[in-house]
Amino acid sequence: MVMKTEPLVLNIGPAHPSTHGVFRMRATLDGEVIIDVEPIFGYLHRGIEKLAEERTYQQFIPLTDRLDYVSAMGNNMAYCMAVEKLAAIPVPERAEYIRVIMAELQRIASHLIAVGSFLNDCGAFMTPILYMVREREKIVDLFEMVSGQRLTYNYMRFGGLSQDVPDEFLPALRKFIDQMPRYLDEYDQLLKENEILLARTKGVGILSKETAINCSMTGPMLRGSGVPWDLRKADPYSVYSRFEFDIPCGARGDSYDRYRVRVEEMRQSVRIIRQAMEQLPVGPVRSKTPVMLIRPPAGEVYSHVESPKGELGFYLVSDGSIAPYRCHIRGPSFINLTALREMIVGWKVADAIVIFGSIDIVMGEVDR
Amino acid sequence: MTRAISGEELAAGLEQRIPGSIIGTSKESILVNNQSLLSLAAHLKTEPGLEFDFLSSITAVDYYDYFEVIYQLTSLEHNHSIVLKVRCHDRENPAIPSLVGLWRGAELQEQEIFDLMGIRFEGHPNMKRIVLWEGFQGHPQRRDFLSW
Amino acid sequence: MDLVPTRRFVYSDADLDQHEGEVIEALKARSQQPIPDQDQWLSEKAPEAGILLTSVDKVIDWARSNALWSVVCFPACCAFEFISTAASRFDISRFGMEIIRASPRQADLMITAGTLTWKMAPNVRRIYDQMAEPKYVIAMGACGISGGIFQSSYGVVPGYSRIVPVDVYVPGCPPRPEALLYGIRMLQDKISKAKVFRK
Numbered sequence: 020m021v022m023k024t025e026p027l028v029l030n031i032g033p034a035h036p037s038t039h040g041v042f043r044m045r046a047t048l049d050g051e052v053i054i055d056v057e058p059i060f061g062y063l064h065r066g067i068e069k070l071a072e073e074r075t076y077q078q079f080i081p082l083t084d085r086l087d088y089v090s091a092m093g094n095n096m097a098y099c100m101a102v103e104k105l106a107a108i109p110v111p112e113r114a115e116y117i118r119v120i121m122a123e124l125q126r127i128a129s130h131l132i133a134v135g136s137f138l139n140d141c142g143a144f145m146t147p148i149l150y151m152v153r154e155r156e157k158i159v160d161l162f163e164m165v166s167g168q169r170l171t172y173n174y175m176r177f178g179g180l181s182q183d184v185p186d187e188f189l190p191a192l193r194k195f196i197d198q199m200p201r202y203l204d205e206y207d208q209l210l211k212e213n214e215i216l217l218a219r220t221k222g223v224g225i226l227s228k229e230t231a232i233n234c235s236m237t238g239p240m241l242r243g244s245g246v247p248w249d250l251r252k253a254d255p256y257s258v259y260s261r262f263e264f265d266i267p268c269g270a271r272g273d274s275y276d277r278y279r280v281r282v283e284e285m286r287q288s289v290r291i292i293r294q295a296m297e298q299l300p301v302g303p304v305r306s307k308t309p310v311m312l313i314r315p316p317a318g319e320v321y322s323h324v325e326s327p328k329g330e331l332g333f334y335l336v337s338d339g340s341i342a343p344y345r346c347h348i349r350g351p352s353f354i355n356l357t358a359l360r361e362m363i364v365g366w367k368v369a370d371a372i373v374i375f376g377s378i379d380i381v382m383g384e385v386d387r
Numbered sequence: 388m389t390r391a392i393s394g395e396e397l398a399a400g401l402e403q404r405i406p407g408s409i410i411g412t413s414k415e416s417i418l419v420n421n422q423s424l425l426s427l428a429a430h431l432k433t434e435p436g437l438e439f440d441f442l443s444s445i446t447a448v449d450y451y452d453y454f455e456v457i458y459q460l461t462s463l464e465h466n467h468s469i470v471l472k473v474r475c476h477d478r479e480n481p482a483i484p485s486l487v488g489l490w491r492g493a494e495l496q497e498q499e500i501f502d503l504m505g506i507r508f509e510g511h512p513n514m515k516r517i518v519l520w521e522g523f524q525g526h527p528q529r530r531d532f533l534s535w
Numbered sequence: 536m537d538l539v540p541t542r543r544f545v546y547s548d549a550d551l552d553q554h555e556g557e558v559i560e561a562l563k564a565r566s567q568q569p570i571p572d573q574d575q576w577l578s579e580k581a582p583e584a585g586i587l588l589t590s591v592d593k594v595i596d597w598a599r600s601n602a603l604w605s606v607v608c609f610p611a612c613c614a615f616e617f618i619s620t621a622a623s624r625f626d627i628s629r630f631g632m633e634i635i636r637a638s639p640r641q642a643d644l645m646i647t648a649g650t651l652t653w654k655m656a657p658n659v660r661r662i663y664d665q666m667a668e669p670k671y672v673i674a675m676g677a678c679g680i681s682g683g684i685f686q687s688s689y690g691v692v693p694g695y696s697r698i699v700p701v702d703v704y705v706p707g708c709p710p711r712p713e714a715l716l717y718g719i720r721m722l723q724d725k726i727s728k729a730k731v732f733r734k
C-alpha cells in the first residue's frame with residue numbers, strides 16, 4: 020500500500036534560538052521527518068564586500084573583525100596576509116610569531132563557543148555555555164591586554180602588528196596555557212562518553228568523504244569526514260611550518276566526530292602556542308614600510324588561511340589606487356552550508372538542530 | 388606547500404585535448420573560452436595526474452567592459468592548484484555555464500554571484516536571489532551600483 | 536509501505552519569496568524617518584496623586600523593573616557581548632533577568648544585539664509586536680543606534696529606531712558588558728519613574 024501523507028512546511032528561523040543568529044531554513048516535513056530543506060540567507064547581509072571598495076586598504080581591517088566575529092584575529096591575519104602578498108610587504112619574525120599565537124588562541128576561543136553552542140543545541144540548555152564562556156573570558160582578557168577590545172580587536176596591520184604585546188602578556192599566556200589542558204580534560208570527563216550525547220550525535224548527520232570534498236567543505240567539517248586537509252600543513256603560511264602538531268580526523272563524519280575534531284584541535288592549538296612561546300624572537304613587530312595609504316601595484320591575489328571554520332580566503336584585485344578594486348571573501352561557514360540538505364534530509368526536526376549545530380556557522384561570515 | 392601549476396605549462400596540454408578552449412594564459416591562470424568551460428573543467432577534474440577535485444572559491448569581478456569569473460581549483464590528492472578564468476562581454480544579459488554538475492560546492496557561490504553581480508549561470512538548479520530580497524533593484528557588486 | 540508525499544501547497548516557494556520582498560519594500564518605504572524617542576514624560580511634572588495611587592505605582596514599578604525578561608534578538612556581533620553578559624562572569628541574573636526567552640510573548644525587554652538589515656527588519660518588527668505590554672527596547676551597539684560602521688551599506692537599517700521605539704541606547708562597538716549592565720540599570724531607573732495612573 021502506498022500511503023500518501025500531506026507534507027508540511029516549517030519555517031525555522033530567522034529569529035530562533037538555535038539558528039546561531041539569523042539563519043533560516045524552510046523545511047518540508049512529513050510527520051516529523053524532514054524531507055526537504057532549503058537554506059535562506061541574507062538576514063545579515065551587510066554588504067561588506069561593497070564597503071571594501073569605498074575604503075582604503077587599511078580602513079578595511081576593522082570590517083574584517085566583523086566577518087566571523089568569533090574569530091576576529093584570524094580574519095585580521097588573513098586579510099593582512101592578502102594585502103602583504105599583493106604589495107610585497109615584509110613581516111618581521113616576531114610579528115609572525117605573535118600572529119600565530121593570536122590566531123591559535125582565537126581558534127581555541129572559537130571552538131569553545133562552537134562546542135558550547137553545539138551542546139546547547141543538543142538540549143543541555145545554558146550549562147555547557149557557562150563552562151565554555153568561563154574559559155573564553157580568559158582568552159578575551161589576553162586579547163584585551165594586547166588590543167584594548169573584547170571582541171573586535173583590529174590588532175594586525177600590514178607588515179606586522181599595531182603594537183608589541185605588553186610585558187605582562189607572556190606570563191599571563193603561560194598561565195593560561197598551563198591551565199587549558201586541565202579544562203579540556205574536564206570536558207572530556209563530562210562529555211566524551213556521556214550516554215545522552217552519544218545517543219544524540221553518534222551516526223547522526225553523516226557526511227561522506229566524497230560529498231564533503233565535492234561540496235567544498237573545509238575545516239572541522241572536512242576533517243570530521245576523515246580527510247586530513249589542513250592548510251596549516253597542506254599550504255603552510257606564516258611560520259606554521261616550524262611547529263609540530265597533528266591534524267585530528269574523524270572516521271565516520273557524523274556530528275560526534277565533528278565535535279571530537281574540535282576538541283582535539285584545541286589541544287593541538289595549545290601545543291602550537293607552547294612551541295611559539297619558546298621560539299618567540301625579540302625584535303620589531305612592524306616593518307618599516309609605510310602602510311597608511313598604500314597603493315599596491317595593479318594585480319590580483321588570492322590568499323587563504325585555515326580559520327577555525329575552514330578555509331578563509333581573500334581575493335583582492337588592485338588597480339593601483341588607494342582602495343581595493345574588488346574584494347571577495349571566501350567565507351568558510353557559507354560554503355559549509357552547501358551540504359546542509361544531504362546531512363539533514365531524513366532526520367527528525369530535533370536531530371536537524373543538532374546537525375545544524377555541529378556545522379558551526381557564524382552569520383556574519385555567511386551573509387557578509 | 389600547495390604547488391601553483393603555471394598556466395602556460397598546463398595550457399599546452401589542454402590545447403591538444405580540447406582545441407580552441409584556451410584564449411590566454413598567464414603565470415598562474417588560464418583564460419578559458421565560454422563554450423568549452425564545461426568540457427575543460429570536466430577534463431581537469433578527471434584527468435589522472437591533474438584531478439582537481441576541490442573547488443575552493445568562485446569570484447566575479449566587474450571590469451566595465453566585461454565580467455570575469457574566477458575559479459580557484461585545488462587537488463587535495465596532489466596538492467596543487469590552478470586558477471581558471473572566464474570572461475563574459477554581455478552587460479545586459481551575462482551568462483556562463485554552471486559548474487554545479489561537477490562540483491556541488493559551486494552551488495551557493497554561483498547563486499551569490501547571480502544575486503550580487505547579475506551573472507546568470509546556465510544549468511544551475513536554483514538560480515534566484517540568495518542574500519537580497521526579491522524586488523531589490525540592481526546588483527550591488529557591480530562597479531556602477533552606488534550604495535547611497 | 537512507501538511514503539510518497541506530494542507537495543501541493545497553496546503558495547509556492549517563489550510566491551513566498553515574492554511576498555517577503557514586497558513586505559520588505561513596503562516597510563522600507565514606511566520607515567524613512569526614525570520613530571521619536573518616547574521620553575518627554577520624564578521631564579514633565581506628574582499630576583498630583585493620592586497616597587494610595589502613589590504606593591500602587593511604586594509597587595508596580597518595582598515589580599516591573601526587577602524582573603525584565605529579555606527576548607532572543609541576536610542578529611550579529613554584539614550578541615557575543617550579550618552572551619558574555621548573561622554568562623558566568625558578568626552574570627546578568629543579579630538584575631533579575633537571567634531568563635532569555637525564545638518566545639516574545641513571555642518577554643518584556645528586547646535587547647537588539649547587532650546590525651539590522653532591511654531583510655530582517657519585518658521580523659524584528661513582528662517580534663516587537665508580539666511582545667506583551669509594557670515592553671521596552673535597548674538598542675545595543677553602534678549598529679543599533681545608527682547603523683554604525685555599516686551605515687553606508689545598501690542593506691542596513693540605520694538604527695533600530697526606524698523600526699521600533701527605543702528606550703535606552705548603549706553605545707560601543709560592541710559595548711562592554713559593563714556598559715550593557717549600566718544601560719539595563721538606566722532602563723530600570725526609567726521604569727521606576729513611570730506613573731502607571733498618570734492620566
Ligand code: SF4
Pocket residue numbers: 085171611612613648649650675676677678679683684707708709710
Ligand atoms: S555595533 Fe559593532 S559589534 Fe555591534 S553589531 Fe554593530 S558592528 Fe557588530
